[in-house]
Amino acid sequence: MSIPRRTRALSGILALACAAGTASARAETAAESEVRARSRGVAAAEERLDVDAVMPFWAEDAVVHFAGAAPLVGRDSIRKMYADAFPKLKSFRGETTDVHVSSSGDMAWETGRTFSTRAQPPGAPASSGKYLLVWRKDADGVWRIAACAATANPNP
């Protein structure tokens, strides 16, 4: 219980990563490759705890659900969430579990896990979470996150 619930939830939300190591037996479509590339991009930005680098991956009207709070709606709210959370973290890493793109090629979901450690107190234990994302290909042809939900995972 050394990790406050809100921070754990925030850590989960930050979980957009996309690990290259996600195995898949089926062939990857071009659209899926695009989504995975975007996911790796946001994951890298989150791993650097870089708010400015993270924000372009979010849609203007994106929504975030996390534990113990009303949904965050819109980029400004999401930016504030990152700005509040990043300074409290020592490390953050996301890992994609699965990605699937719609038959129309302009919507996708992603599931994954997150691993984070708080900056304080020294030696704080790591915590993990799980996330569910909705990606949307906007009118400019760029994939952005339209919705995100995150919850805690069992402690190791």
Add this chain to the structure above:
Amino acid sequence: MKRAGTAAVLTFALGVVVFAATPDGDDQAAGIRRACDAYVSAWRANDRSAVMATLTEDAVLLPAHGRPAVSGRAAIERMWWPSDAPPSTVDAFRATIVEASAQGDLGFARGEFDLSFTYAGSKTEQHGTYLMILRRGPNGVWRISHRMWDDRIAQ
């Protein structure tokens, strides 16, 4: 402990639902709303078969409170209706769809819910948010493939 665990799991299970009208007449979004409505109605009726029929075969639940993901309809059914525990009953289940959207064979819905259920004579209430992914099958029917939920008030 089993009793508490079972009750909690059922609580998580019910986290969703639907139906706040969306402004457009889009058939896809309407199909999603119908699927969500079926899910809620099935739980309100405490109808096990009807609940399970709203899920895809490979559905994944992503529960709150540090519980692990549950993958596959069979595993989900075992979690919600364990063979060695008495049934829980849903007393009230209210939910809203704040947003529903679909493209091709994929869609999502999100919103809030209020749930009350009874397990072994003890009542439990939950108030939360949910995000669901739905998939349209070859028969045109939308089913839930993923569902994540958590409390909307700090516990």
